Amino acid sequence: AQSVAQPEDQVNVAEGNPLTVKCTYSVSGNPYLFWYVQYPNRGLQFLLKYITGDNLVKGSYGFEAEFNKSQTSFHLKKPSALVSDSALYFCAVRSDTGRRALTFGSGTRLQVQP
Amino acid sequence: DAGVTQSPTHLIKTRGQQVTLRCSPKSGHDTVSWYQQALGQGPQFIFQYYEEEERQRGNFPDRFSGHQFPNYSSELNVNALLLGDSALYLCASSLGYRGGNSPLHFGNGTRLTVT
Numbered sequence: 374a375q376s377v378a379q380p381e382d383q384v385n386v387a388e389g390n391p392l393t394v395k396c397t398y399s400v401s402g403n404p405y406l407f408w409y410v411q412y413p414n415r416g417l418q419f420l421l422k423y424i425t426g427d428n429l430v431k432g433s434y435g436f437e438a439e440f441n442k443s444q445t446s447f448h449l450k451k452p453s454a455l456v457s458d459s460a461l462y463f464c465a466v467r468s469d470t471g472r473r474a475l476t477f478g479s480g481t482r483l484q485v486q487p
Numbered sequence: 488d489a490g491v492t493q494s495p496t497h498l499i500k501t502r503g504q505q506v507t508l509r510c511s512p513k514s515g516h517d518t519v520s521w522y523q524q525a526l527g528q529g530p531q532f533i534f535q536y537y538e539e540e541e542r543q544r545g546n547f548p549d550r551f552s553g554h555q556f557p558n559y560s561s562e563l564n565v566n567a568l569l570l571g572d573s574a575l576y577l578c579a580s581s582l583g584y585r586g587g588n589s590p591l592h593f594g595n596g597t598r599l600t601v602t
Contacts, residue, residue, distance in 0.1 A: 377529075405588050407590060407591075409593075414595070414596075414598075415595050415596075416491070416577055416579075416593035416594050416595045416596050417530070417577070417579075417591075417593040418593070419590040419591070419592065422588065422590055424588045463529055463530070469588075474520065474532040474535060474543050474545065475520075475532065475591060476532070477522075477529035477530045477531075478529050479527075479528055479529045480527075480528070480529050
């Protein structure tokens with residue numbers, strides 16, 4: 374079975390400070406990892422993905438994520454947070470073999486204070 | 488280039504009724520997945536359709552069924568509605584069932600309330 378853990382329900386950060394949203398995963402085989410963002414009453418928007426290669430992945434809106442195989446983590450980061458980054462963030466995983474459906478974490482609410 | 492569109496945006500039904508939700512995938516996409524997102528939770532996979540066939544199914548009862556049409560659009564049907572079926576239902580499309588790593592593109596969802 375595959376699973377995702379987002380240990381923080383909410384992350385608070387001041388505007389201009391760096392932010393990190395944590396994600397750990399469990400999957401059989403090699404992982405395909407994704408981050409999505411959700412604004413109120415909207416669907417999920419794709420931010421970035423890790424498939425293979427460089428452990429640091431760059432995505433939309435200045436976000437990046439670091440894949441760490443030994444720690445089975447895929448933390449989302451941004452060097453300088455904006456108030457407009459405030460939203461709900463979801464990490465998702467699927468295996469490169471077998472089941473192809475994405476499994477999502479429970480989400481982390483990011484609150485950026487001005 | 489239209490993204491994923493879902494209808495209706497909101498729906499209120501009574502326990503025991505049946506409901507049909509609709510989804511048109513992003514232009515060029517051929518695979519449709521449905522997710523249920525309860526309040527305060529992450530999306531839960533219901534099923535996936537490709538070439539008009541259900542290819543994968545999550546841990547949902549048979550009350551949840553679907554269909555994909557030749558133009559790739561899809562429907563989600565839920566019979567004998569329960570209060571616990573109240574949720575945001577998300578449709579996501581992608582290219583190629585066997586493509587592997589293409590990201591899902593989500594619609595804005597249908598908010599279903601069962602009273």
